[in-house]
Amino acid sequence: MQKSELRKxxxxxxxxxxxxxxGRNVLxxxxxxxxxxxxxxxxxxxxxxxxxxxxxxxxxxxxxxAFEPTPTxxxxxxxxxxxxxxxxxxxxxxxxxxxxxxxxxxxxxxxxRVLAVRGKDIDFVKGRVExxxxxxxxxxxxxxxxxxxxxxxxxxxxxxxDTPKPVGTRSKHQAAKIEFNTQIGQYPRAFDARDxxxxxxKVMLFLSGxxxxxxxxxxxxxxxxxxxxxxxxxxxxxxxxxxxxxxxxVSLVKDEYRDDERSAGKRIEAYDTAHLSGTNAxxxxxxxxxxxxxxxxxxxxxxxxxxxxxxxxxxKEVLARRLNHPEWPLPGVIVVDGGRTQKKAAEAALAxxxxxxxxASVVKDxxxxxxxxxxxxxxxxxxxxxVLANAEAHRFSLARHRRARSRSLRTR
Numbered sequence: 001m002q003k004s005e006l007r008k009x010x011x012x013x014x015x016x017x018x019x020x021x022x023g024r025n026v027l028x029x030x031x032x033x034x035x036x037x038x039x040x041x042x043x044x045x046x047x048x049x050x051x052x053x054x055x056x057x058x059x060x061x062x063x064x065x066a067f068e069p070t071p072t073x074x075x076x077x078x079x080x081x082x083x084x085x086x087x088x089x090x091x092x093x094x095x096x097x098x099x100x101x102x103x104x105x106x107x108x109x110x111x112x113r114v115l116a117v118r119g120k121d122i123d124f125v126k127g128r129v130e131x132x133x134x135x136x137x138x139x140x141x142x143x144x145x146x147x148x149x150x151x152x153x154x155x156x157x158x159x160x161x162d163t164p165k166p167v168g169t170r171s172k173h174q175a176a177k178i179e180f181n182t183q184i185g186q187y188p189r190a191f192d193a194r195d196x197x198x199x200x201x202k203v204m205l206f207l208s209g210x211x212x213x214x215x216x217x218x219x220x221x222x223x224x225x226x227x228x229x230x231x232x233x234x235x236x237x238x239x240x241x242x243x244x245x246x247x248x249x250v251s252l253v254k255d256e257y258r259d260d261e262r263s264a265g266k267r268i269e270a271y272d273t274a275h276l277s278g279t280n281a282x283x284x285x286x287x288x289x290x291x292x293x294x295x296x297x298x299x300x301x302x303x304x305x306x307x308x309x310x311x312x313x314x315x316k317e318v319l320a321r322r323l324n325h326p327e328w329p330l331p332g333v334i335v336v337d338g339g340r341t342q343k344k345a346a347e348a349a350l351a352x353x354x355x356x357x358x359x360a361s362v363v364k365d366x367x368x369x370x371x372x373x374x375x376x377x378x379x380x381x382x383x384x385x386x387v388l389a390n391a392e393a394h395r396f397s398l399a400r401h402r403r404a405r406s407r408s409l410r411t412r
Contacts, residue, residue, distance in 0.1 A: 009039070108127075111196065269389075273314045274400070303318070316346075332380070333379045335360050361373070
């Protein structure tokens, strides 16, 4: 297929799935943030370097491109998996088997759970994962990381359990996880078996790539509830419909080019706080793109309502206030100063806001030099990128704190 032939396809600049075809035979299925831009990339001069000979051969054999727009990238993710399962395209699965991929399963239990499971652990004939039966299986998903991210996003709309053991098994660790996720709205709050079964049916529809059918069911549920004057139920259905169209899923497309793991063009936001004996506490946000600071997008936050020297509470406040600005571009990665505790605090603040962005943290030694970087590779950036962003945030926070302290001294 030649690039000039793309004009016939009239590809839109919207999320969706695309299918390279040879006659009626589907050669490859992919998903995209922008169908137009993503498909065009297969005709770049450096395709063999970035995607490899298998994809070059596929593009050469193809004679047309079909596509399906989706409202969000999240729906493109599950639709891609459904189409791979349906067509088993050679360019997606050659050299792999079912054991390589990840799948989403719905357990066959009194209180079903939704889990991400590797194919090697699934008995497809008996419908079991080890000793556990399942009543629904979805996939394969080419990217395990994106499946897990997708499930986190779906859980924000339709809260479900994903504990390692059945929900009735209450170890201290399991009970603590259930309590925490209930508080942040990712597990059902007031558990009702009938309502939960309805939620699981919605999750099953979504994971099977039947987003239109799910929307139609929600609209019917909303109308029926309103007619019966069950206004709270009608409001819930309306919120779910709205969330399906507006869920923030930018992190799902951070690695569209799976064979090219450079962080070029990725917006990295770094956060730091500074105070002097608990006074004049200041939090900052800095932005780095392509290794260069974007200073016009730096932001400063005067910390309010936080106990002295509480860095975790300060970080959460800064992130919460930053996320209240939907007009600011969302980052591809967030970098925080500190260890796993700070990283988890940032992730909790993002989860509470219903936004999924990967977080990396930079651990310092006693002389405030970088000692370890946590989560950079998983976030799709290099450790050098994380350290650079962190250093810029630290420099800026100190400068802003000195300015705030100077003003405070002048007014005494």
